Amino acid sequence: MLWKDVCEIYNKIENTTKRLEKRDYFIKLIDKVKHSGKPKDLKKICYLTIGRVFPEYDERELGIGSKLLIGAIVSTGIKEKELLEKIKETGDIGLAIEKLKSSIKQVSLFTKPLEVDEVYETLRKVAEIEGEQSQKKKLRHISSLFLRASPIESRYLARVILEDMRIGMNIPTIIEALSLYFNVPKEKLERIYAVTNDIGLLAEKLMEEDLDSEELKLRVFRPIKPMLAQLVPSIKDAINEMKMPQFETKYDGARVQIHKKDGKVKIYSRRLEDVTNAIPEIREAIEKLEADNFIIEGECVAIDTSTGKPRPFQDILRRFRRKYDIDKMMKEINLRVYLFDVLYYKGREFIDLPLSERRKTLEEILGIENDWRKDREKIERELKSKKIIDISYKLITDDVEEAEEFYKWSLGIGHEGVMIKNLDAIYTPGSRVRTMYKFKPTLENLDVVITKAKRGMGKRKDWFGSYEISVRDEEGNLYSIGHVGTGLTEDDLERLTKMINEIIIEDLGEEVVVEPKIVVEVAYEEIQKSDKYPCGYALRFPRIVRFREDKSVNDINTLDDVKRIYEIQHKAVETV
16 A cells, blocks of 8 residues: 555644544545555554554654654755754644655656555664664665655654654544444444554454454553543542442552563553563562462552651652662662552453452462451551562451541551442453542642743743643543643753753744653642633642653543542532
8 A cells, every 4th residue: 555645644634623534534544455455554554643663562662863863854865954944944844854845856766656564664674773883774764765755755754753643643533433434333442452552453453354363352461551540539429339349558659560471570560661670579579479371460669668658659760760770779769569450360361350359369369368357467567578569458348437447547557548449340451440449638639741831031041940731631632721830849940851852842932832741740729610721620839749750641631530620629618
């Protein structure tokens, strides 16, 4: 299939703001593949449409920044000065090269047009180039594509390389298009995608009429997105709804998914990144377990063994980011993982089983129960131990007073609050469900993404001093909910300024528009209704409390979360 045909449809998708029109154009693209391509073409097109070469769980990257890309474009005969001026004018390398190519009458030595397969396989090859002279080799491969690309093909080629397509297509819209074209319920496709995290594979199997393929089932060493909890106004409300829930201590740590097969262990973060090498003590402890062939989930916490209480969250990130001197860092920061779920065991998927059965299996795997009612003394004795693997503390009760005692005890040993889980509920990957709640003593902080940055004045004149922060809707569209400039040290400001300078999309003078890549956690006094922002809400006195490098833009809070917190906040006021 020709790359130009795909780019022409990308152009139509980009030029409409209506989601349903974007979906319908993508359906036309699917149809083109059906009649003139191969199933694998649709797989590759799905990846390229979201600015990727590999599935979401695959950590391989092209490793090409804007400087190398500019070098590749310049090597095709375009003048660097003109290119940089066009980039400044358009705020987009893709549009810049398209405009310059359109104004140049080129006589190509090549007669054969670019095909999707060639574009994809070249980019795949680029991602796998390592070692000496790797940058030169990458540049040569990229230049060869641009030499043959037409203006419109160059626009989208540049954007794919920078993993920023700017056409407004996302996974939910692609899934909806696939559902309509192949006449398969959207819920079924969402479920398969949640288990595979591979939109390309899903599309390929649809084209092959093979949705029962073993490749589409849960498998070890292919991480899935975690199930997420919602807020609940009170413990009493949760008990009224769930009747006899399981309460667990809520830990302020980093979510981990642990895979083990044939003795080999891999540990993934909530962003599906492989963090195994950064936390070797946990890998070794899992290797020693007799059980094998499983996927289990938990929360990794930094523990101060002198007090038995958790250390600051940033200590977890220091461990996860560490690539060198890991032994030294292990001595400084002790880790403990509290496991709380099993998703797969001995060749069997557990995500469709009720929590009660999943918890029982997890307790069998670990040989630990940690029932707070029976094991409280043992649990308290072990708080200061150097124990690395543990299971979450639990209490099954419909007694509000007992549940509140467990909640206060969890706070007393330094943790965040409690999780409240429906024992009959299945595990729904990647979804924020109403079968699992979290309850904390304060309003929930929000994870937001920085979308603009304003240049500072006075003491902050050398940095960006204020930041527009945004939440997302269920389709991934971003909505500003305020501006924040407090809670930051000078080191934070310097660090943020450096990060922002690398992801500027458009320079507006006093402020810049940036790629939505920097996730921060903000606290605030309250959420207010506001006409100032299109989302209808604003944060009052927001302040940054920490960077969330363990989260991507896909993990930030949604508008629904904001509405829910607003309602909980007002319910609390009404009961005072």
